[in-house]
Amino acid sequence: MSTFRVAGRGRIDRSRPIRFTFDGRTVQGYEGDTVASALLANGTHLMGRSFKYHRPRGAVTAGSDEPNALVGTRRGPGRFEPNTRATMQEIYEGLRTESQNRWPSLGFDVGGVNDRFYMLFSAGFYYKTFMWPRSFWDKVYEPVIRAAAGLGKPPTEPDPDRYASRFLHCDVLVIGAGPAGLAAALTAGRSGAKVVLVDEQSEMGGSLLSEPSVEIEGQPAWDWIAATMAELASMDNVRLMNRTTAIGYYHQNMVGLCQKLTDHLPVPPEGAPRERMWKVRAGEVVLAQGALERPLVFDGNDRPGVMLAGAAQTYLNRFGVLVGRRAVVVTSHDSAWYAAFDLADAGCKVAAIVDTRAEVMSALREQARVRGIEVLPSHTVTGTAGRLRVKSVRVNPVVNGKVGAARSLDCEALLMSGGWTPSLHLFSHTKGSLHWDEEAEAFLPGRKTEACRIAGAGRGLWGIGKALEDGAKAGAAAARALGHEAEAKSLAVANDREGRGVTHKELPTDRDPGRARAFIDFQNDVTAKDIRLAVREGMRSIEHVKRYTTNGMATDQGKMSNMNGLAIAADAVGKAPPQVGLTTFRPPYTPTTFGAFAGYHRGSHFEVTRKTPIDSWAEEHGAVYEPVSLWRRARYFPRGNEDMRAAVARECRMTRASVGIFDASTLGKIEVAGPDAVEFMNRMYTNPWTKLAAGRCRYGLLLGEDGYIRDDGVIGRLSNDRFHVTTTTGGAARVLGMMEDYLQTEWPDLRVWVTSTTEQWATIALNGPNARNLLAPFVEGQDMSDEAFPHMSVAECTVAGFPARLFRMSFTGELGFEINVPARHGRALWEKLWEAGQEYDICPYGTETMHVLRAEKGYIIVGQDTDGTVTPDDAGFGWAVGRKKPDFVGKRSLTRPDIVAPGRKQLVGLLTDEPDVVLEEGAQIVADPDQPKPMTMLGHVTSSYWSETLGRSIALALVAGGHGREGETLHVPMPDRTITAKVTGTVFFDPENTRIKL
Amino acid sequence: MLLIHCPYCEQDLPELEFAYGGEAHIARPADPSALTDEEWRDYLFIRSNPRGVHFERWRHVHGCARFFNAVRETVGDKFLMTYKTGEPRPSEEEVEARLKELSA
Amino acid sequence: MEGRMDAYARFRPESSTVPASGPVAIRILPEVARFSLRIAPADLGVASEAFGVALPGRIGEIAAFGSRRALCLGPDEWLLHAEEEEAHVIEAAFAERYAATPHSLVAIGDREIGISLEGEEAATLLSTGCPIDLERLAPGTGKRTIFDSVSVVLIREEKDRFTLEAWRSFMPHVLGLLETANRELAAGL
Known part of the structure; x- marks a missing residue:
């Protein structure tokens, strides 16, 4: 009905x-x-x-x-x-x-x-x-x-729902498809420029959709829109985007657009995203966002049925809806008079036009008279009545600043207009300055920081004719600035509705203003009284007033309330509005879903998950994974109902007893090649490299210039001029970047080049007393005897027929090999070793067992046992520093006063007095558990595991002066109890390294 | 997201291809061991962090992979110019001229 | 989680096709011999002689002869492509010249996986993750750039055909995004 x-x-x-x-x-x-x-x-x-x-x-x-x-x-x-x-x-x-x-x-x-x-x-x-x-x-x-x-x-x-995003590059981006925007897009589009025109509404036309009586070039406004849209749609160089909001304007004409794609559809197409975020880079931007109508501030201005006059006009002309059969109009701007006429012509009884101004154009008064509308100039509104809908409005004359006797007018709708605010939100995002225009009583765009132009009502111009003309000029200028030939064609406009108005603080009243429910920010329920109270209570800055009252802080971000709030705050402070200034507009222009910002980054694509060539085997064999930087790595391989502790204990046992197989493909790998490779390595790493023979490898330690450990890894010298460097999994990109940095900017004279080969190679580690027995039959081109291929050797050979770089090295303390083969062969080699390894009861192990085995040997993990403040000496790695070298990255820092000072945190072993108790990694360590709080912390536990090999727990810790504390008992306070532990060396198992020399 | 002119690629390209590399024109001393603790501290840690014109390093990491130098005005967050590693630092006059050109 | 597993389960670099999901044909390219060549620009002539292709001197340019081609990625960096059987010949040709003209030639054939994107909307598809203005990437040129968060080498073979190479472990992510966006193109919104 x-x-x-x-x-x-x-x-x-x-x-x-x-x-x-x-x-x-x-x-x-x-x-x-x-x-x-x-x-x-x-x-x-x-x-x-x-x-x-x-x-x-x-x-x-x-x-x-x-x-x-x-x-x-x-x-x-x-x-x-x-x-x-x-x-x-x-x-x-x-x-x-x-x-x-x-x-x-x-x-x-x-x-x-x-x-x-x-x-x-x-x-x-x-x-x-x-x-x-x-x-x-x-x-x-x-x-x-x-x-x-x-x-x-x-x-x-x-x-x-799904959300999408896209980058877009264009010459001219026109924001707003009202008369100014349409004219701008048309002009720029005809010049051949690549144009994008966006509008937040479901259809383009802006204010023209509410002004059907205006004629453009002899056509009714709506016919002109249709013709214009048809022409724009016919141009290949123009992209039209409706239901699209420009939410933010960023540096160098990057504008964020949020396009709603399916929220209006009964059945969205399969696979269609709900919204799409566009990141547009435009040569020129034309802001044609128009102006927003302001409410008037009076008691009861929020009752249902009280609405902006322009809105009532839109409901009538665009949607064919009369917002009430009997209406009163209250205004300080001519525009509401036109709304009154449109409503009256559509059958609404407009009881009165209440204008705050004494003088109004005679033409308007004449039109009101013709329609039988009572005109009440120099009047104010002092209240409304009605519970869930406005029933009547109380109006009073204002004579010489005095509010006279009230009179009540019945109405179903009260249409108000307090004038229009140029919409400069996006312009403000660019930090463009605003200047106060006395005549327009509005802030208008001032100094620009971006290649943008503001057209139409956004810069205070009023009327369809002016908006069209200004838009065409802006479009032409934008196109010309990008080298296109463009001309602003002027358009003849008839029945235009020009007008003007004044702005007010809250309207005068004959009642107690302290009891008036005169709203400024409707959504946050902020009244004029609240603003004045905030000023009385000491808020002077408009930013403070905003935060104290929450004016303009709702989801509409002060679109309606901003100027009224400013006018009243300025009045209360006793300054002119420009002296008080506006609060800062920030993106987004309208509320935007998290989905639109997240785009494709959800579920499996929340972030990159890197997987090794062997990952699929691990998955098929029930691996439990853990994330290590962007990689997912097999953490352990449970059998039956094993939990992690049981699985890891078994993996440790089996590896030390016979042989374990481990996917080390994630290790960073860098090829360092060139005549100056050894000189470069000497300068980068702490260790000396000159005497390292081809075919041998060495543990390398990398510092920052500050002397702290950055990375480590085993480095093989393939030939005089070529090194195969390995890095930590997480440090691969960083180390490569650091090497490039020194080569490009500090030592461009060195003839050496670095190339990442991390993903060129799949890397399989075999560890355990049977490692050689399993591997040797597969190797061709390298004598695998201990004499010919001792610990810390590297060779280029073939393994199972695949070209390989074979390292003999160990991160477990067992006899160990790392086999690098081209990535595509990684899984095939793994399967061959797995099959042959059955004879030796081979065990696949994951990162957790790797951690335990290495901790038993006191091998550190950079980033776990070090934290960016640990020097080689702190870690007990002084032996890895080539002190006789004249220089290397970080060397000078090793004699910095704070680095040689006593009391530094140093890496030690910790053995709990109760061998079954496993400390928590990260737990703090104190000397005296009975000292008053806050206690003096000596350091913290960096690594802690159950050692199946030793049948007890082990831990590594960074402890102040730790190297001098061996044998001391320290305390680890936990929420429920305090654990005691003795300081030891960091090597818990096979300190003589007998096992790796098999 | 800024556009950055890569002096090697000779193109304006999106910031996403680049990585920031700290203040520019801080050369590693030829012989660090000859430096006093204070001089070495200054090399390691002391940076100008100006409000305004800043000389800084960038790397076209997802492009030509080169490090290069840039002059950026940090208040408006605008690049004034970029130049190749090893090229001399632009003079004050050149920077001023570019600032004027941009604010015009 | 299911989505995560699915995406990886479906991805096999060995297979050459990706299930058709939209208007752009996405294919995984066969393995090729691939090298990263680093050499001083002054020595470009020697490298050209070794490779048998006049290496381009400008970043972004491509030169090709037969199945060999070279893309200039940086002032001293070239990406070389050749048929797999030719790998040893190429390595030998460069090795011969190393003593007189030092350089670095590193095999990266297995480091990356290449895919092909073909169709009228290929550029649009790429614009879902690629921030550069693809109109400025002329057919017959290429560059290293970024897709989503992943470093890639992008070559525009023809107006509507691109080759994209990324490190092996990043390719499932890139492919997954491209397939999603391709379905989006199919939906027409």
Whole structure:
């Protein structure tokens, strides 16, 4: 029953009725309707409750600046979106919507009692009301307020939708497709420039969609839009994007666009993303965002049925909806007069136009007279009445600044206009300056920091003709700036609606202003009184006023409230508005989903997961994984019902007893090649390399210039001029970058080059007394005897027929080999070794066993046992430093005063007095557990494991003066008890290294 | 996201291809052992961190992989110029001229 | 988690096709011999002689002869492609010249995996993760750039055909994103 539809008006498709629900009630609208327009067509103004006072509220705008009519929208499990603007959400068959901030129902809401106690909730109430008594905070305020607070309810299920993103490069990006934007895009598009035109609305046209009586080039406005859109659509160099909001304007004309793709569709296509984030780089940007209408500030200006005059005009002309049959208009701007005329012509009884100004153009007064509309100049509005909908408005004359006797006018709708604010949010993102224009009484764009142009109402121009002309000029200038030939064609406009207005602080009243519920920020329930209170309580900066009152901090980001708040704050401070200034606009322009920002980065693509060529074998054999930098690595291979401890104990046993096989492919590998390779290695690493023969390898330690350990790894000399460097898994990219840095910037004279080969090679480690017995039969081209291929050797040979780089080395203390083969052969070689290894009871082991085995030997893991403040001496690795070398990276720092000072944290072993107790990694260590808190920490546990080999726990720790504490008992306080442990050396197993020399 | 002119590729390319590399024109001393503790400290840790014109290193890590130098105005976060490693530091006049050119 | 496993289970560098998911044909390219050549620009002539192709001197340029081709990635860095059987011949040719003209030739054939993207919307597909202006990447040129967070070498073979190479372990991520975006193109929104 569309009782408020007006025949012959609007752009909705009456042949396509659509049903949706609002709070469970079925509502009928038409294709082209928004939720708000369809509800209004059915006579429903009450659409929600306010955030703080739970006051009944209706739509006050017809656009994205809407503060009140926020609804939840739902289209199935996980597809619930709170705080959707009813004024923007297009309806589709089956859409379900619900009102917010009310319980049990929209008409009767318990939270509405807040409104009775509004004196409690004045500005800064967060800081005042809930302070005392202390115990109330936990028991009353926090739980109660938490339950009542918030704007809408977030969904609880995972979001099943997909989100997309794309980069886009264009010559001219035009933001806003009203008259200025359309003219700009048309002009730039005709020049051949690559143009992108975006608009947040479902259809382009902007204010022209609400002004059908205007004629452009002899055509009715809507025909001109259709012709213009057709021409733009026909150009290959123009991309049109509706339902697309420019959310942020960043450096060098990078603009973020959020495009809504499916929220208007009854059934989204398979595979379609819900939203797409565009990162656009434009040569020139034309900002044609127009202006936003301001409300007037008076008691009761938030009652359902009170709305912006321009919104009422849009509902009528674009949606064919009369917002009420009897209306009063209150305004300080001419634009509302036109709205009054349009409504009157559509059958609305406009009881009066109340204008705050004494003087209004005679032409307007004449048109009002013709329509029988009473005109009340020099009047104010001092109140409204009606519980869930406005019933009447109280108006008073103002004579010589005195408010006269009140008079009540009945109405179903009260249309207000406090003038228009140029929309400069995006311009402000660029840090472009704003200047106060006395005549326009508005902030207008000043100095620019980006290649952008502001066109139309955004720079204070009023009227369709001026907007078209300005837009065309901006489009032409933008195209010309990029080398295109363009000319701004002027367009003849008839029936234009030019006008002007004045701006106000809150309207004068004959009542106690302290009791007036005159709202500025509708969404955050901030009133004029709150602003004045904030100033009285000492807030002087507009930024402080904003934070104290929360004015402009709601999801609409002050689109409606900003200027009214400023006018009242300026008045209260006693300064002119430009002296007070605006708060900073920040992205995004309208609320944007997390999904749009996340884009493709969710689920399996949340981040890169790197896998080795052998990973698939591990997966098939039940590996449990752990992430190591971006890699996923097999942590252990449980058999049967083994937990990690049992599996790791078994893997350790089997490896030390016979042979274990380990995927070491993630180790970083760098090929260092060139005549100066050895000189380069001498300069980079602490160790001496000159005497290392080809075919041998050595443990290498890399420092930063600050003298702290950065990385380590075994390095093989393949030939005089060529080294195979290995790095830690996580350090691979960093070490390569560091090498390139020194080569490019410090030692460009060295003839040596570095190349990452991390992923060229798959690396398989065999460790254990049977490692050679298993491997040797596969090796060709290298004598595998201990004499010919001793510990710390490297050879190029073949293994199982694959070209290989074979290292004899050990990170377990057992006889060990690392076999590098081209990555594609990694899994094949693994399988051959696995098969042959059955005879030796071969055991695949993961990173956890690798950690235990190496800790038993006191081998460190850089980044676990070191933390960026550990020197070679601190780690007990002084032997790895070639002190006779004249220089190497970090050498000078090893004699820095703080590095040679006593008391440094040094790496030691820790053995708990109770051998079954395994310390927690990261646990703090103290000398005296009975000292008063805060205790003096000596250091912390860096590595701690159950050692199956030793049948007890072992740990490594960084302890102040640790090397001098051997034999001391230290204490590790834990939440439930304090553990005692003795300081030892770091090598727990086979200190003579007999096992690796088999 | 800024556009950065790579002096080796001779193109303006998105910042995502680049990595920041700290302050520029801090050469590693030829003989660190000859430096006093204070001089070595200054080399290691003391940086100018100016508000305004900053000489800094960048690396075109996802491109030609070269390190190069850049002059960036840190208040407006704008690159004034970039130049190859080893090329002389632009003079104050050159920087001023570029600043004027950009603010025009 | 299921998505994660699926993505990897499906990916096998050995297989040459990726299930068709949209208008752009995505194929995993056969293995090739691939080298990273680092050499002083002054010695480019020697390298050209060794490789049998006049190596291009400008970053982004490609030169080819027969199945061998070279892409200039940096002032002293070239990516060389050849048929696998030719690898040893090429290595030998460079090794012969090493003493007189030092350089670094490192085999990276297994380090990367190459894929081909072909179709009218190939550039659009790439723009889902590639921040550069692809219109400025002329057919017959290439460069190292970034796709999503991954370093890649991108070659525009023809207007609507690209070759993309990435390190082996990054390729499932890149492919997964491309397939998702390809389905998106198929959906037409």
